[in-house]
Amino acid sequence: MGKEAARRRWARVAWAYGLLLAFGVFFVGPFLMGFLASLKANPLEWPFTLGFAQVSPKNWAAAWRLGREGAGDPWLGGMRPGRRVALEVAYFFPGEEAPSLLAQIPRRKPGAGMGAVFEAPYAADFVRLGGPKLLERRPFRLGEAEGFLYRYRLELAYEGAGPYLERVPLDLEAPRGAVLVAATLDPTRFERRGRVASWDNAVPGLLGYVFHNYVRAFRETRSLETGESLFLRWTFNSFLLALLKIATTLVFASMAGYALARLRFPGRQALFLFMLFSMMVPGQVTFISNYLVLRDGIFGLSRLFGAETLLNTYTGLILSGLVGAGAVFIMKQFFESIPKEVEEAALIDGATPVQTLFRIVLPMSTPALGALAILTFQGAWNDFFWPFVVLTSPREIYTLPVGLLSFRSAYGQVGDWGLILAGGFFSMIPVLILFAVFQRYFVEGVSVGAVKE
Template sequence: MMASMPAAEVSPSRRRLPAGALRRRQLAASAWVYLAFLAVATIMAGTFVLAFIASLKVDPLERPFRIYFDQLNPAAWVAAARLGREGAGDALWGGLAPGANVHFSVTYAAPADARIVEPRAEIPRRRPGSGIAAALMRHYAADYASIALRSSSSATKQARDKRGIRQGWQARTFVYEITYRSDRHNGPWIERTPVNLTAPTSQTLIDSPISPSRSERRGRLLSWDNITPGALGLIFNNYRRVISETADLQTGKSLIGSWLGNSLAIATGRLVLTLVVASLAGYALARLKFRGSRLLFAAALFSMTIPAQVTFVSNYLIFRDLSLLNTPWSVIVVFVASANVLLMKQFFEAFPREIEEAAIVDGANRFLVFYKIVLPNAKPALLVNAILAFQGAWNDFFWPLVLITSPPEALTIQVGLLSLRRSFGGVQGDWGLVLAGAFISIVPVVILFVLFQRHIVSTEFAKGTT
């Protein structure tokens, strides 16, 4: 007989751990996973919040990037509300109306040996935004308002320079008054009241109710796009401009509402059609065995590997021959049979066959089994497919750009954002407006996820099968 071999020693890593130690390891692993997800969520939310803050700024591309500015400064909100109330009696959205009498002050500082002179103030005839906004603008504040200096006062201040040496500085405050001219008492309400102040480079602006929109000519020219904005007009100026300046040149109607409505109609139509096609096709592929079913499934898989750019010419010609170009239906039907069919097929294959067989024994036909038993229990898969279909249709850019080209009010929000970038982001450099339009476009998708995300993670059917 062979000598018995000594039992191999059990490695420390394979020793059975006590229940308490194993539980502590599981809790530690869960904690690390939770912290990892929390870090990722914090980074993503931080990026989202930072981009939203940038959409409020006059210049989102400024360097260095400031977190604290007038749109986030409560003191500036109060000053903007006062100016808006004096300009048009509206503390929220401001403006300039007949009978306006607006007072605002600016304080300049200069070294003790320099002389502070009165800045030259004017209300320029400035056209806002792009050519579209300028073409729609009928009234300018310069034609109805006047600006004049009412008072000034001087003071001496002590401050330390860069070397830490205490020096005396002189400061002078100028109070200006903007009035709606009496000969224009029947004039219109004007949304913007721009103001320019020109002063020598030896004196520096150190205080004003709201900060100037830009500084030009090496600081000599300080420019305010609107000195009577109102509190909300100051904070959400870019968003207001998206609504007012994206307009049709012929009708003057704002296009942003039409773009959002078109995207919503297309996304809803594709959602409904996708659920119908995906549920029926997925159930047929999962349960019905017929000649060529495997070949049909392979063809469906292969079609999903072909980029849309390869077949868009043939699809375009088909839609043209069917007279569907420049209609929402062309964009709705283009992507109804995609990966959603595979998701539904996988769900139906995991559904217990015994339940269906019991219903068939009781006399139900295949369609009744699908409609009364299988489909009500497929709510998790249907909800996931609905959200994916809605999001895909809402964010779709290529097919709406190709299939819907006119009129301007027939565009979707994503294609409309392209016109914003061309009009404001290129030569204009007005990226705040473009960023505000992008944030408006993502609001429906964010609301969709907030309302339905808990149904994706946990459902009654999932609880019943665990």
């Protein structure tokens, strides 16, 4: 009987963990697929394959070596004056005569979308291409076909003086019937029905090859006036606004929540009910009135400080969202779970309500404050609608979600979805890190703050 009960218990445990694993795969699977697609040169390829050039260790080692030889930078690669880089390719060809390969460095603009508006040096004007030089010929079998394997060597030489080149594109055209079977670095794509092997950058470096779309997001989205990276600026703006929102939310929500939980004053219950009612009103209902208030500078008061309007300013964005009713509600519920005897002991010792809050209650509220900080950061980091309304120009003041919208018009029209996907995936990373690091505070804050003793 005991063995049968144990067997049923372990069966239930297996079902429970199997179900959790299935849910994990179901929810994490699209996340993982999105990340892998952001690494591909063509994220829309079908059928979707998990084995592609950017995840091959062989290509990692080659990209590292080529970046180091081309610019002395194995991470981001490129090419500098006085450097030489050699690549090898191997073609299968059924004929006994070596196929004639045509190699060239195309005058391809280093960037698309936003990057296309900037003048940049062409690698074709500075880099000399040597080869292809035949190194080896030996019998080879490809599937059912028999023929010969021809191995070639190409050399890129940057002689004389010149600027640093972020990338060196390379096209290699083979005759009909020749099949590329190996290369020092796998090409980015094939064109003309496989006859042309094309490299967007023959000296990419490790990060420049594996995270090519991410590197482009930082390099190509530059300001027309200053030349600084807009993507980096948008990321900094989002961090700054999120941290300010956390600071104001924790301060005001703590004080307001403590007042509603412990202090007795006329209209306290009505104020709490009004706060609950405000939580039921969507922001889209009040955004026009809030927009007009910011446009007029909070009823003209901003003119006292020399500002005609608070639109297109971080001041207006921060003042319009100092604290939310939901944050006050969370802190109120948590403060009510703290035994009153602790505060009464502080009052006996002569502490004022303000001293009790900051010296006694808040140090005990770490779980609630941690959970509130995580939720506030997530909301501020991902906030799109209100910053999109308030911050319209210049582009340097955009937050990251608003800036990513401009990617669609700049890159979506030319089908460059890899960069759009990389920007969107990058915007998720800070929130994932925050949840992973502060998960304990989040779980404790939600479980403790939800119960009133």
